[in-house]
Amino acid sequence: MSSSLTLSDVSFTWPDGVPVFERLSLTIGTGRTGLVGTNGSGKSTLLRLLAGRLRATTGSVTAPGELGYLPQNLVLDTDRRVDDVLGVTAVRAAIKAVESGTATEEHFATIGDNWDVEERTRAILDRLGLDAVRLDQRAGELSGGELTLLGLAALLLRRPAALLLDEPTNNLDLRARELVHREVAAWGGILVVVSHDRELLRLVDRIAEVRDHEVTLYGGDLAAYEHAVEVAQEAARRHLRAAESDVKRQKRELIEAGIKLARRARYGQKMWDQKREPKVRMRKRQEDAQIAAGKHRNLHAGRLDDAVEALKAAEDLVREDAEIRVELPETTVPRGTDVLRIDAVPRFGPPVNLHVMGPERIALVGPNGSGKTTLLRTITGELPPKSGEAELFVPARLLPQRLDILDDTLSIVDNVRLVAPSLTDNEIRARLARFLFRGTTADREVASLSGGERFRAALATLLLTEPTPRLLLLDEPTNNLDLASVRRLTEALRAYRGALIVASHDRPFLKDIGVTRWLEL
Structure with missing residues (x-):
């Protein structure tokens, strides 16, 4: 066995x-x-x-x-x-x-x-x-x-x-x-x-x-x-830069060779026109020059082809794991600004007394069933509390765990258009490109998206909603995301300048996004 x-x-x-x-x-x-x-x-x-x-x-x-x-x-x-x-x-x-x-x-x-x-x-x-x-x-x-x-x-x-x-x-x-x-x-x-x-x-x-x-x-x-991949990628990037330089050099040398051959051809034609040598000798010299020129041209063209092939091979070694970019300066929340005040008993879970000021980043942790999702829905007003109240001072949006804020029958562009009616089609597409939806990919129907693509589409729709959210609430955002997608989300949230409340069991992710306060239910 x-x-x-x-x-x-x-x-x-x-x-x-x-x-x-x-x-x-x-x-x-x-x-x-x-x-x-x-x-x-x-x-x-x-x-x-x-x-x-x-x-x-x-x-x-x-x-x-x-x-x-x-x-x-x-x-x-x-x-x-x-x-x-x-x-x-x-x-x-x-x-x-x-x-x-x-x-x-x-x-x-x-x-x-x-x-x-x-x-x-x-x-x-x-x-x-x-x-x-x-x-x-x-x-x-x-x-x-x-x-x-x-x-x-x-x-x-x-x-x-x-x-x-x-x-x-x-x-x-x-x-x-x-x-x-x-x-x-x-x-x-x-x-x-x-x-x-x-x-x-x-x-x-x-x-x-x-x-x-x-x-x-x-x-x-x-x-x-991760260290091994980074070392290999750094070597691949160096190899790519060298291959790009070689292609430029070979193109330049091919052009220079063409110029030299053109000069020789003009000189030969001048000698022919002036008939300074016998025709037989000049014809033989002309034939020899054409053969040499052809070999010279083929030599440089061959070197360029080899350099282009080497460049393609170098490009294949470099990973194109593009990062999503979030550039929304209007989301900035100044320090000391009231964002949220809640003193309530949610429908499920313990009483909560919480005051959020400025661009705080709060991790909401606790065992399954402790009321994290209920609290997030109470903050947005989706779920009324049993008693007390939750008061928002800035626009807030919730990205639910099920990512069910999208209409599966519509394209990504049309989903954004529903929540951002003032944006032109070009503006929507330009902003979706930051979330890696470029060209015709932005026209794909949401139902056809993979898990990672659906998450990016949901995040893009959430952040482009009018008015732009200055408090972002995320419910287990890294569930079902691969390591590359988690890295992209981390970079996106680092670029976000509003306040965050994130319910998650992923401690490395919470630390990476710069959590400033932990709230345990």
Whole structure:
């Protein structure tokens, strides 16, 4: 039995003809591997190929034994009992039969070596913070975060040879994230995890980057990977600059060679006209000059072609991960200016007394269900409080977690036009270009956008809304964003000059955007 996960000459193409991988060979051995890449690059597809949930178009996948796979969006029948999800129902029933004296050989075969299943199950549930969950409980009674942890517990109970996790910390609060981090750090076999959780990616032994239908392995954790990429990109940029200079030089030399040849041709014609030598000799000299000129011209043209090819190769090595730009000086909130005052009891959650002044950046943290989203909706007036009031002194806008502020049937341009009627079409397109929607891409229907594109479109629409928001409220903005998109969002928020209130479990992101105050519910 192999001790590694291996893909040999694997190609995979979707039924609509879109290729994802072509002749990919990859070996993943013991240790923790973080799988990263931009949204849509094929990370989840690769994980499903490894898990056997997708069949390769060509090639083969070899596994070391049983695999444990946790999908990104775990869907469970709400009527299923917890012990059924954990896969211990039959063993528990067999042990109960043995204890009651009604056991059969079939019961003993079912139990096998799992006499301690109850203790192990309870220990794993407790370890994952599910100590209050009963084995006879229905899955529908658990929260989304608890279901994710329950799915992980089911895998740990099976003790698979390899563990494959797809965004396991999405939608988990800080405590639940820390519990998953602890399990990942303690795993001793093969583990492959797709994630944009920077803290989790600091725990891995290697990074596998999916890019341009290929997978590249980097030794070390996220910091080592980012350093290696930056070093390689700096070398690629130097190579590109040298290639650009060479193309300019070869063009210049080709022009200069053309000028010299033209001068020689004019001199030869002058000699011919003056008939200073016999015609035979002059004709021979003219033929020799034409042959030499052709070789000279071809030599320089060939050098230019080689330089252009080298330039194209250098350009391919430089990553074009453009950054979104936010340039909205009218969003500036002077220090000391009243932005928000709330002294209220939201419909769900604890009482809140908060006064925001100037361009403050407030992190709203707390466990799932503590009332963060409710508080944000109370601030905007979308959800009236049970008592008290929330008073806004500046225009405010909320970017909800579901990004449902866009009309899916309209284009990106038309969505902005609805909220910014005073802007001309050219002005809208110029501003959308700052969010990487250039040319005809701005005319795409919102329903056709990827997750990262939809987020950029929602952020652009929010910031271009009239009047321009001077208080921006964001609800879990980094959920489902790849590392590049999180970096772009971070840069955008650094450029924003208004006040911010951000509900998030992503601590590195909160620190990177310059949070000035933390509010825990």
